Amino acid sequence: MTLSSQTKPEIVITGVSTATPLALDQQTLVTRLLAGETCIVPEFGEIDGDSVRNVGIIPDNHEAFTIDGESGQYSILSRILRLVIRNAVNDAGLFDIYGSRHEVPVLLGSCYGSKPDYYRLLAAQNTGQNIDRIIKEEFYNLKFREDAVTCEVEKLVGFQLAKSTIISQCLSGFIAIALGISMIQTGQRDFAIVGAFDLFDRIIYRVALENGLLDKGFCKPFDQDHCGTNFSDGAGAIVIESQSHAESRGASNYYAKINGLHIGNYPDVGGPMVSGICKAMTQALQSAGISANQIDMISSHGTGIPKIDQQECIALKKVFKDQVCDIPITSYVPNVGYSFAASTFTDLAIAFDCMENNRVIGVLSPQTPLEAFKNYNFGVGTNQERPVNNVMKLKLSLNGGVGAMILSDVNSGVS
Amino acid sequence: MSGAIVISGIGISHASIQEGEPGWEQILAGKLDLDTSLLAHPSELTEKLEREISQQNGTNVTVAEFSPRSKKDSGFRISGESSYNVYVAVKKALEQASVTRSRKGFDHKNTAVVNCILYQGLEREMGIKPFKFQTEHQSPAFIGDIFGLHGPHFSFKEGESAGLNALTTTLPLLTSGACSSVIISGVAQPNVLFTRIECLDEINKLQCVCANGEEPLINTSFSESAVAMVCELEDQAAVRDVEKPVKYLGGNSYHRSIDYSNPGQIRNEVRHILKSVVKHIDRQIGVIYIDNSWNRFIRDLQIEATRELFPDIQIISIGEKTGNCFQVGGLLNVISAGYGLQTGYFPISISTLTESGNSILPRQVHHPEIECALVLSVSRLGGYSVVALGKPEI
Numbered sequence: 185m186t187l188s189s190q191t192k193p194e195i196v197i198t199g200v201s202t203a204t205p206l207a208l209d210q211q212t213l214v215t216r217l218l219a220g221e222t223c224i225v226p227e228f229g230e231i232d233g234d235s236v237r238n239v240g241i242i243p244d245n246h247e248a249f250t251i252d253g254e255s256g257q258y259s260i261l262s263r264i265l266r267l268v269i270r271n272a273v274n275d276a277g278l279f280d281i282y283g284s285r286h287e288v289p290v291l292l293g294s295c296y297g298s299k300p301d302y303y304r305l306l307a308a309q310n311t312g313q314n315i316d317r318i319i320k321e322e323f324y325n326l327k328f329r330e331d332a333v334t335c336e337v338e339k340l341v342g343f344q345l346a347k348s349t350i351i352s353q354c355l356s357g358f359i360a361i362a363l364g365i366s367m368i369q370t371g372q373r374d375f376a377i378v379g380a381f382d383l384f385d386r387i388i389y390r391v392a393l394e395n396g397l398l399d400k401g402f403c404k405p406f407d408q409d410h411c412g413t414n415f416s417d418g419a420g421a422i423v424i425e426s427q428s429h430a431e432s433r434g435a436s437n438y439y440a441k442i443n444g445l446h447i448g449n450y451p452d453v454g455g456p457m458v459s460g461i462c463k464a465m466t467q468a469l470q471s472a473g474i475s476a477n478q479i480d481m482i483s484s485h486g487t488g489i490p491k492i493d494q495q496e497c498i499a500l501k502k503v504f505k506d507q508v509c510d511i512p513i514t515s516y517v518p519n520v521g522y523s524f525a526a527s528t529f530t531d532l533a534i535a536f537d538c539m540e541n542n543r544v545i546g547v548l549s550p551q552t553p554l555e556a557f558k559n560y561n562f563g564v565g566t567n568q569e570r571p572v573n574n575v576m577k578l579k580l581s582l583n584g585g586v587g588a589m590i591l592s593d594v595n596s597g598v599s
Numbered sequence: 600m601s602g603a604i605v606i607s608g609i610g611i612s613h614a615s616i617q618e619g620e621p622g623w624e625q626i627l628a629g630k631l632d633l634d635t636s637l638l639a640h641p642s643e644l645t646e647k648l649e650r651e652i653s654q655q656n657g658t659n660v661t662v663a664e665f666s667p668r669s670k671k672d673s674g675f676r677i678s679g680e681s682s683y684n685v686y687v688a689v690k691k692a693l694e695q696a697s698v699t700r701s702r703k704g705f706d707h708k709n710t711a712v713v714n715c716i717l718y719q720g721l722e723r724e725m726g727i728k729p730f731k732f733q734t735e736h737q738s739p740a741f742i743g744d745i746f747g748l749h750g751p752h753f754s755f756k757e758g759e760s761a762g763l764n765a766l767t768t769t770l771p772l773l774t775s776g777a778c779s780s781v782i783i784s785g786v787a788q789p790n791v792l793f794t795r796i797e798c799l800d801e802i803n804k805l806q807c808v809c810a811n812g813e814e815p816l817i818n819t820s821f822s823e824s825a826v827a828m829v830c831e832l833e834d835q836a837a838v839r840d841v842e843k844p845v846k847y848l849g850g851n852s853y854h855r856s857i858d859y860s861n862p863g864q865i866r867n868e869v870r871h872i873l874k875s876v877v878k879h880i881d882r883q884i885g886v887i888y889i890d891n892s893w894n895r896f897i898r899d900l901q902i903e904a905t906r907e908l909f910p911d912i913q914i915i916s917i918g919e920k921t922g923n924c925f926q927v928g929g930l931l932n933v934i935s936a937g938y939g940l941q942t943g944y945f946p947i948s949i950s951t952l953t954e955s956g957n958s959i960l961p962r963q964v965h966h967p968e969i970e971c972a973l974v975l976s977v978s979r980l981g982g983y984s985v986v987a988l989g990k991p992e993i
Contacts, residue, residue, distance in 0.1 A: 185711060185750050185777045192775065291768075351716070352739070352753030359753045366771035447751040449712075449743040583740040585751065 188471035192369040199276025199423030224521040276423035293356025293380035295524035357528035358587035379421030380525035403488035405515040407550030413487040416521020420529020439536040444472030444590040451584030461499035468588035486515020512563035518548040605844035607836040608829035610691025684825035692827040706779035711750035712739040715761035715785040758978030762929035767850035784827040787927040826930040845937035846989035869904035885969030888932035929976040936972035943967030
């Protein structure tokens with residue numbers, strides 16, 4: 185699937201909001217990154233008896249969740265989504281324009297959706313506990329938490345929501361964006377709110393542990409010692425609309441133009457193939473009408489999972505050739521944690537700052553790059569002052585999905 | 600390029616349909632009659648369910664046996680019955696779209712696979728392998744893998760309206776040119792855990808609503824079903840000479856929180872979404888399908904609001920014949936409506952149902968003059984969806 189702004193109405197991003205454990209807005213996020221600080225909780229304690237460090241959990245009692253005096257009434261997921269959607273809509277200046285009956289597509293992605301805690305239920309069953317009671321008191325609430333969120337968002341924003349939860353593992357956020365773009369380009373909607381959310385929980389922890397995806401210390405993408413990732417809570421949303429619509433309503437923020445987008449299914453055992461990643465990047469570049477040497481920054485998938493790291497690096501070399509030694513290839517997972525589908529929006533928020541201020545914010549890893557890729561410009565350590573007009577965002581999922589998106593400065597003249 | 604979208608192939612895998620038999624004709628011919636539709640007073644339901652669950656392994660009307668019939672058919676990464684059911688349905692849909700006989704004009708590589716999910720993909724029973732619940736989410740990836748479809752694969756989750764929601768939200772990918780084809784699929788699998796949770800909770804809600812002394816009846820005839828349909832641009836289907844593909848004329852989906860104590864709000868929303876679609880349709884509406892909902896409260900409100908808006912139009916529900924297939928029910932309605940538009944034969948109107956709601960033998964009514972059908976779905980969590988379909992030859 186390929187979408188382009190070349191022949192269709194140009195799509196611009198006019199609002200953004202993200203939440204990570206220690207940065208519940210994008211300004212805090214960028215400030216902490218510029219200072220070389222992490223945005224995930226450095227100590228979490230234990231999960232299922234294991235001591236796990238450096239996992240990101242958004243604190244349930246954070247003051248940012250005190251919205252309209254309603255703190256504590258809703259689940260953490262409900263409040264984090266309320267926060268990011270309200271902030272994104274505010275940021276885009278949409279509150280003042282539309283009435284309460286306006287139907288706004290809100291497309292939310294999630295890696296797996298909400299998950300019943302099977303371990304809790306299995307343990308209860310094995311010990312002869314009353315499962316019906318647990319189901320009614322605990323599981324039922326879990327199952328419907330996303331739907332409860334929708335209702336709360338509806339009350340908060342005052343819009344009539346055209347809402348869907350889209351599930352395609354880590355690529356869910358990308359697909360939400362693609363569906364939103366299609367709705368706009370076909371004239372069905374003027375704008376869309378697209379986002380994603382994912383919470384770190386015991387199920388994810390167990391999956392990651394059993395499949396060798398988890399680094400209990402600081403994760404180290406592209407490093408010789410990479411052995412897994414740091415998972416994190418997260419949510420994010422952006423407002424996308426046609427450029428003509430944004431101009432006609434006098435939008436004040438133009439973060440970037442989505443110039444090209446490609447999403448494909450290129451399955452391989454355990455992850456996408458190199459050829460699939462190459463194809464996604466090539467198609468995205470073609471749809472954007474630019475060449476690889478016009479990319480100023482690559483926002484990589486970069487989770488620190490060895491096989492994925494290596495395939496990504498090989499693919500980057502095939503597409504960008506020797507430019508991989510010059511173009512900064514960033515992964516902020518050690519800084520903000522990997523929040524699955526939601527991390528797409530964290531990375532976009534960071535990219536917007538880089539484009540606006542012509543800088544590449546330094547990352548924490550790799551300190552000792554993989555030998556085969558040691559000449560790559562991984563942008564470690566210091567913030568680099570350099571023009572950033574075109575950014576490629578790359579996203580992979582373990583079930584074979586690959587996404588590549590080209591962001592361009594709205595005023596860059598690339599179209 | 601006309602930009603019109605058609606449904607060029609459909610496939611059903613249903614508990615009552617044997618391998619090799621055609622799909623929706625069964626509904627009309629009565630072969631899909633479950634014959635055991637159970638209606639129960641809430642006070643009896645818990646005991647009834649407990650008994651049926653223990654006797655029938657969680658599916659209280661139809662115990663479907665969807666185990667792969669041959670190893671040849673299961674030669675891919677089947678990780679659960681859900682995936683296999685969807686696989687069977689997609690295979691049938693692609694065959695009907697003439698894709699497997701001739702791939703001319705069908706771009707496998709840019710075909711999206713979309714699955715609709717009721718809630719979380721709960722599997723049959725407790726004690727299953729950990730993480731098997733993910734299989735329903737993974738089905739689109741498996742399907743993409745086995746059929747070589749390289750477009751995106753993803754799932755929609757929006758309660759009972761997820762099927763129609765997937766249609767209305769995804770089909771713009773065709774008109775925008777992002778994808779050459781979209782396969783919409785879904786599978787419904789009742790199970791012990793689901794039945795317990797849902798019914799008990801539903802009773803509570805209905806008791807609250809019907810505190811005025813009315814005695815609500817709950818249709819517990821759940822059944823298993825998988826559905827798939829191939830959607831593509833009309834011009835592309837024409838290249839392969841697909842026979843009389845049904846036209847997708849438009850649709851809308853949104854979410855609005857349901858207040859069970861305010862039936863008027865639900866009726867308003869039903870009217871609103873129907874109007875939002877109809878105003879873009881230039882054909883006369885001939886028939887309206889409503890949910891196969893087991894929640895008779897929501898279903899009755901759909902009927903009331905629809906009749907108020909379209910007093911002379913026939914309303915159809917095939918739920919008594921197919922069983923409640925949850926989010927797949929909306930797609931079954933699309934299929935039934937499509938069949939009616941193609942052949943002129945529609946199933947019996949629910950307006951002729953007996954008071955008890957069961958014991959109706961399926962019959963056909965012939966209305967070849969009908970040019971447009973609406974399919975309505977309301978999730979009891981607040982998802983509203985409407986799809987408009989058009990007669991092929993116009």
